[in-house]
Amino acid sequence: MLLIEKVLTLNSSRIFHDTPETNLVELAGALEELYLTTGTQVFAKGDMGTSMYFIYKGKIRIHDEEHTFAILEENEILGELSILDAEPRSASATTVEETILLKLEQEPFYEIMISNAEVLKGILKTLCRRLRQMDIKLVEHRTAKTAE
Numbered sequence: 001m002l003l004i005e006k007v008l009t010l011n012s013s014r015i016f017h018d019t020p021e022t023n024l025v026e027l028a029g030a031l032e033e034l035y036l037t038t039g040t041q042v043f044a045k046g047d048m049g050t051s052m053y054f055i056y057k058g059k060i061r062i063h064d065e066e067h068t069f070a071i072l073e074e075n076e077i078l079g080e081l082s083i084l085d086a087e088p089r090s091a092s093a094t095t096v097e098e099t100i101l102l103k104l105e106q107e108p109f110y111e112i113m114i115s116n117a118e119v120l121k122g123i124l125k126t127l128c129r130r131l132r133q134m135d136i137k138l139v140e141h142r143t144a145k146t147a148e
Helices: 003-012 021-028 080-085 106-115 117-147
Strands: 032-036 041-043 051-057 060-064 067-072 092-095 099-105
Touching: 003 021, 003 051, 003 099, 021 106, 051 080, 067 117, 080 117, 099 106
Parallel strands: none
Antiparallel strands: 032 099, 041 092, 051 099, 060 067, 060 092
């Protein structure tokens, strides 16, 4: 994969959308490409995590055993919590189809975050959006249980 393709992928994500291209070029050089087949587990719930992933192509199912939380697609990210706190993963991630991921380790991410407040804003917005989505699902689940 060309460096410019990696930069474009980073730039298309909400986290790095407002990050200067010079910083993205540096960060893109630190990305590891992963080519995965359908049904490949990216990580399991409880695994220690120090990296996040960008979906360049394909789909990823975020789940806890059989319960699916989300299906993530191109230009979305996963594992962003672990890159911040290096705690055990809160869910598992498995490919739904052939997928190309770009893996970003914690140290290069911290370096870019220190030099660019827009990256920090981007990850906070992403986390807030996902928390809101989970709140909505929780309320829907409780409402459905009450109606039964």
